[in-house]
Amino acid sequence: MKLTLRLWPFALVLICLFSISSFGKQPTQKQKSKKPLIVFVAGDHEYSGESTLPLLANILEKNYGFRTKVLTxxxxxxxEKNIPGLESLAEADLAVFFLRWRLLPADQVAMIDAYVKSGKPVMGFRTTTHAFNYPKGDPLESYNAWAESTFGAPPGWGGKAKHTHYGHNASTDASVIPSASKHPILTGVAPNFHVRSWLYRVLPNYPAKGTEWLVMGKAVNPDKAAEDQPIAWTWVNPYKGRVFFTTMGHPEDFSVEPFQRLIVNAIHWELGKKVPKNWPGMLDIHVPYRGMK
Known part of the structure; x- marks a missing residue:
């Protein structure tokens, strides 16, 4: 008992010293960086991805605690030949692409290529089916078909896949595929909604074998005979990366609440997180269509 009493003052001192050293201790940089980093890469001529994606990124930071970076x-x-900052992809947990007919230099393509081949998740919007447009004989010409191996999408515009659309005056009625309705990405997404995007033709050979179709689109006011097409799907690409792709992406689509929820859910799913149970309502994303300028 006497020994215990003699040791008590020393124990008290040790407790105090530990408390003082721990009090006010700030999180390390490593601890701070545990929040997933989403890197958005935009350059699409027509659909204002460089305007819609930053608004989406701000919402993801504010409402869901993600870190984001937008490259344009x-x-x-x-x-078409420069997207600064692509080295950020090396630190990304998810890369989101909205590209159209880029002619990026080899060093920038290499950074995109390294990310995709790392097996990390990827998301793509609309014209990313034809992200690159190198001339015949160019050392990077094979990247014109980049969307096929990355997203299970048609390998570029036209060509053997006859990838095309049903006219700029058309729009799309979107419907959740009943057999996919329990997929986490479709949580809270209205079974039927309308978007301004004119329908892209991807059938009969795409999306790639092994994709899971989530949403079908029906052309409204098409300029030619049209058949329903898958407009949102998931996949695991050859590099083992989790994929979400949608042929929607007209700027007015981003103001449609079911589309907004589809994208927010898909981002959570791709990062291996539970999709949000609660939805705050319509997100403030309102960007007009500018066309080709």
């Missing part, structure tokens, strides 16, 4: 073609959406 420089100096504007028509600049």
């Amino acid at each position: 073609s420089y100096p504007d959406q028509n600049a």
Whole structure:
């Protein structure tokens, strides 16, 4: 008993010292960086991805605690040969692409290629089916078909896949595929909704074998005979990366609440997180269509 009493003052001192050293201790940089980083890569000529994606990124940071970074073609959406900052992909937990007919230099393509081949998740919007447009004989010409191996999408515009659309005056009625309705990405998504995107033709050979179709689209006011097409799907690509792709992406689509929820859910799912049970309502994303300028 006497020994215990003699040791008590020393124990008290040790407890105090530990408490003082721990009090006010700030999280390390490693601890801070545990929040997933989403890197958005935009450059699409037509659909204002460099405007819609930053608004989406801000919402993801504010409402869901993600870290985000948005990279855009420089100096504007028509600049096909430069997207500064692609080295950020090396630290990304999810990469989201909205590209159209880029002619990026080999070193920038290599950074995109390294990310995809790392097996990390990827998301793509609309014209990313034809992300690159290198001339015949160019050392990077094979990347014109990049969407096929990355997203299970048609390998570029036209070609053997006859990838095309049903006219700029058309729009799309979207319907959740009943057999996929229990997929986490479709949580809270209205079974039927309308988007301004004119329907892309991807059938009969795409999406790739092994994809899971989530949403079908029906052309409204098409300029030619049209058949329903898958407009949102998931996949595991050859690099073992989890994939979500949608041929929607017209700027007005981002103001449609079911589309908004589809995308927010897909981002959570791709990162291996539970999709949000609660939905705050319509997100403030309102960007007009500018067309080709």
